[in-house]
Amino acid sequence: MNTIYLIKLIGEIKDIMAENKDYLIQLDSVVGDGDLGLTMSDGYLAAYNAISDGTETDVGKLLYTAGKAMSVAVPSTMGTLMASGFMQAGKVLKGKTELTDYDIVELFSAYMDGVMNRGKAKVGDKTFLDGLNPALIALRERIDKGESLQAAANASAKAAEEGFENTATMIAVHGRAATRGEMSRNLKDPGAAVAMLIMKAFAKSLAD
Amino acid sequence: MNTIYLIKLIGEIKDIMAENKDYLIQLDSVVGDGDLGLTMSDGYLAAYNAISDGTETDVGKLLYTAGKAMSVAVPSTMGTLMASGFMQAGKVLKGKTELTDYDIVELFSAYMDGVMNRGKAKVGDKTFLDGLNPALIALRERIDKGESLQAAANASAKAAEEGFENTATMIAVHGRAATRGEMSRNLKDPGAAVAMLIMKAFAKSLAD
Amino acid sequence: MKKIINKPEDYVNEMLEGLYIAHPDLITYTADDLRCLVTANKKEGKVGIATGGGSGHLPLFLGYVGLGMLDGCCVGDVFQSPSAEQMLAVTKEIDSGAGVLYIYGNYNGDIFNFDMAAEMADFEEGIRVESVVAGEDVASAGPASPGEKNTRRGVAGIVFVYKCAGAAADAMLDLDEVKRIAEKAAANVRTMGVALSPCIVPRVGKPGFEIGEDEMEIGMGIHGETGIRRGKLEPADQIVTEMLDKIVADIPYVSGDEVAVLVNGLGSTPLDEQYIVTRRIDQYLKEKNIKVHRYYVGEYATAIEMAGFSISLLKLDDELKKYLEAPARTPFFTQV
Amino acid sequence: MKKIINKPEDYVNEMLEGLYIAHPDLITYTADDLRCLVTANKKEGKVGIATGGGSGHLPLFLGYVGLGMLDGCCVGDVFQSPSAEQMLAVTKEIDSGAGVLYIYGNYNGDIFNFDMAAEMADFEEGIRVESVVAGEDVASAGPASPGEKNTRRGVAGIVFVYKCAGAAADAMLDLDEVKRIAEKAAANVRTMGVALSPCIVPRVGKPGFEIGEDEMEIGMGIHGETGIRRGKLEPADQIVTEMLDKIVADIPYVSGDEVAVLVNGLGSTPLDEQYIVTRRIDQYLKEKNIKVHRYYVGEYATAIEMAGFSISLLKLDDELKKYLEAPARTPFFTQV
Numbered sequence A, B: 001m002n003t004i005y006l007i008k009l010i011g012e013i014k015d016i017m018a019e020n021k022d023y024l025i026q027l028d029s030v031v032g033d034g035d036l037g038l039t040m041s042d043g044y045l046a047a048y049n050a051i052s053d054g055t056e057t058d059v060g061k062l063l064y065t066a067g068k069a070m071s072v073a074v075p076s077t078m079g080t081l082m083a084s085g086f087m088q089a090g091k092v093l094k095g096k097t098e099l100t101d102y103d104i105v106e107l108f109s110a111y112m113d114g115v116m117n118r119g120k121a122k123v124g125d126k127t128f129l130d131g132l133n134p135a136l137i138a139l140r141e142r143i144d145k146g147e148s149l150q151a152a153a154n155a156s157a158k159a160a161e162e163g164f165e166n167t168a169t170m171i172a173v174h175g176r177a178a179t180r181g182e183m184s185r186n187l188k189d190p191g192a193a194v195a196m197l198i199m200k201a202f203a204k205s206l207a208d
Numbered sequence C, D: 001m002k003k004i005i006n007k008p009e010d011y012v013n014e015m016l017e018g019l020y021i022a023h024p025d026l027i028t029y030t031a032d033d034l035r036c037l038v039t040a041n042k043k044e045g046k047v048g049i050a051t052g053g054g055s056g057h058l059p060l061f062l063g064y065v066g067l068g069m070l071d072g073c074c075v076g077d078v079f080q081s082p083s084a085e086q087m088l089a090v091t092k093e094i095d096s097g098a099g100v101l102y103i104y105g106n107y108n109g110d111i112f113n114f115d116m117a118a119e120m121a122d123f124e125e126g127i128r129v130e131s132v133v134a135g136e137d138v139a140s141a142g143p144a145s146p147g148e149k150n151t152r153r154g155v156a157g158i159v160f161v162y163k164c165a166g167a168a169a170d171a172m173l174d175l176d177e178v179k180r181i182a183e184k185a186a187a188n189v190r191t192m193g194v195a196l197s198p199c200i201v202p203r204v205g206k207p208g209f210e211i212g213e214d215e216m217e218i219g220m221g222i223h224g225e226t227g228i229r230r231g232k233l234e235p236a237d238q239i240v241t242e243m244l245d246k247i248v249a250d251i252p253y254v255s256g257d258e259v260a261v262l263v264n265g266l267g268s269t270p271l272d273e274q275y276i277v278t279r280r281i282d283q284y285l286k287e288k289n290i291k292v293h294r295y296y297v298g299e300y301a302t303a304i305e306m307a308g309f310s311i312s313l314l315k316l317d318d319e320l321k322k323y324l325e326a327p328a329r330t331p332f333f334t335q336v
Ligand SMILES: Nc1ncnc2c1ncn2[C@@H]1O[C@H](COP(=O)(O)OP(=O)(O)O)[C@@H](O)[C@H]1O
Pocket: A028, A032, A033, A034, A035, A036, A039, A076, A077, A078, A079, A081, A115, A118, A119, A120, A121, A126, A127, A128, A129, A174, A175, A176, A177, A189, A190, A191, A192, D108, D109
């Protein structure tokens, strides 16, 4: 696993966001301003374009560059949070050119830290974190148990999906959805859907 | 004929304007802003109220007072023109306490002068003048021929009505109706209707 | 009718009460009549300048009374003239011996009442009054031939006349001179507007006219007077081009001439759109080699909540430029 | 969608072009990016103040850059945050060694990007940046308990924060002091709004929400965020009373307190209506024996062409009063 794999991974994320553009627009239209499909497809495309030439061998620098490109392209809530995730992962993995399975766990863990540092949300606040957090737990558990990265990625994608479904029981306390208060319950969180899509793309990037 | 008669005359005008309020509104709504019914009924009421106590014996002063009250109450186009008519008649008849039939002709003639001095319109411009002017001609002719004031007044009311009907052949060059240009043809002029109503009230004031 | 008001019949007076509350340092009223607005800072020996007209055009007319601009203003009901009596009261209050100049728009009711007031001021009070009537809407009529009466409507361009005349009076010029400056400004200003939606006079309660969801009316007046043509809404650049073609042809301009530009929102047109309009005006005038001395952008003369805008061009010479640049401070116009 | 625009995707940039054309003496831009607006009159050694946020709120945010107020401003697309990168460019341009203060509204996207920009300014450029987040819409959330995060939206009241902080910076106070003043103003301002009609984001092309012909929504935010209640449109006096009850209870006030009042039109509300509102505010505050030091009435923070208004009260002490009264000159705010 090296920067070539990361280009593939980010490419898969870019593709899945493009495929689910209308779905994300629809989710965000109900609780927010409806731009999430646009920002996620544009944002990951910008991230991908910034790193896809394959000249960068430093894993950390590649991730940081992807994040910076995303922050310039889509300065929305999720755009900036995803950029912050990439940039934090970049800082943590800086200097590496090869990644172990544990480094992949570290990557997602740092990504989550980046989002949390920037967004100051907690698990349970009905955000992106509620999709990513269960996925990260599943991923770490399986790798700790010695399962293959593919098996762990599949499990984490499933966990992310469950996390996303679960957001329908929570009350939003951040962003536009929060202005609806109690009315936000029963609705699934669009940002958590993004976490689910990322983990699906991750599973796919190992499968093909 | 003295100020008591003038109070009766202005009272009749006030009544006919009140009765024809909706009619004038309707006429003015087509070519103008629709306020003519309100301004004429309010304006002549104000004029009447200012002079109806019967203490004034100077014909000229009474007419001037009526005009001034009207100008304060309804500063619209027709309101100010009618006020100017009264005030001019007041100036011309100042000092008199008794009126001959010729003085009555003078009264309407001065009223017309007041309107013309203020409005700078000519006969044929599709205005109030095109109702009053034929009435004034008829009135003067009949009195000159020695007919009774009642007969002369009846004839002048008829002439005013014909004058009003005739405005449907003219193009408006003053006021809001003028902004319609050629489209103003075929429509009767609301201000000329006011002249017709004044002359009808005049005929009635002699009949009862 | 969706308005933040109390009783429609109290609309004008309650608006005026709010105005005096908000600007006590600049304006007050006379004759115990809220509709007779006068400056709170009378300057002795200065020519007084008064204006007036119907309500519903804020910041016109009230908003330009203050330092370096107007001294008094009478307003009537919405779209209705104030009375001669009220104008006389204002005239008496603002005269300090140097006489009074009336500057108002070219509307029947206003003309009659201002004329009557001028006569009364002369006869009853011995105050010399001169009048300048602004009529610069090129869409409302053709230009007047020499000696003929100008039948064009007065619209937003009157603000330029106020500004130049106000500065001239503030410089203590005499009545004839102030009148000459006002006439010069009035002779050099041209305006044209476009409307996208009607407005509702509170006491009437329904729109003054109907217009399709995709239509505009080029040349419409600020009371909803019929314009030059009604058609499908076009891109901003195209609308501005059509308007400027008419405005610029009317003076006419030669290469190198200098102007001041007023972009005026009619009530519910966002500032953003007014700046998009400004951008195209600048392109257009650059193509014609007409130099813009200064832009004014915002709401200067509205039609309640009408959507649309107007463009006014004031052709400048050194004299007008000097008076345009002078400082002023009023409730709605502050220039330092 | 009835707008005077060209292509919806050019809306923001063309508006900006117009803005620079109209106000060349006050504003310019940096980093070859129209959306990175900075003052044309940089004052050496002064603390720089920057703001920013989505477009569609003119005169917010752009219109307050100039003398005695803000030094820089970044805008994004309509209702969308600008990027951290853009904010960094402005920060670099306006810093002259005394550091930079960010003042912006309490919105997720803005917070994240300003925070990121502040980190970049520190790490990459060694510029000290402090931030004050304005959130004063009493309709949007309850007051924050001590130590808790303020979740209220920032709306028109931010203009008071700009004014006081801008004057403090202009008086050459240091960054800590300017921040203290900004925080004090932010802590003492409260706002509430009401909306009568939605607005249309040009690239979306249809209204952001629906509302009945006879309805209003009390407490709605300036992007159309849900308010406190929706109901039948009421007389102006009644609406104002309901809003002030909420605003005044939130501080709370005691008899004899002094305030500045901002009456803000949301886009298509005529000035007349804003003055009718002003009238009732004055009555109300007199009843409570709260003294009004000064009124500001007009459009200060809009939601494109939304109909409605907001009321902001700034509780004053001698210090805030001093900075509020200081002169300022920007494209949309001139005080002498
Ligand atoms: N503080 C936060 N931390 C993490 N995620 C957040 C936070 N605030 C909002 N989100 C996520 O952002 C999503 C909305 O993103 P986006 O559409 O970009 O917002 P906006 O359009 O309002 O800027 C929400 O569904 C939520 O998952």
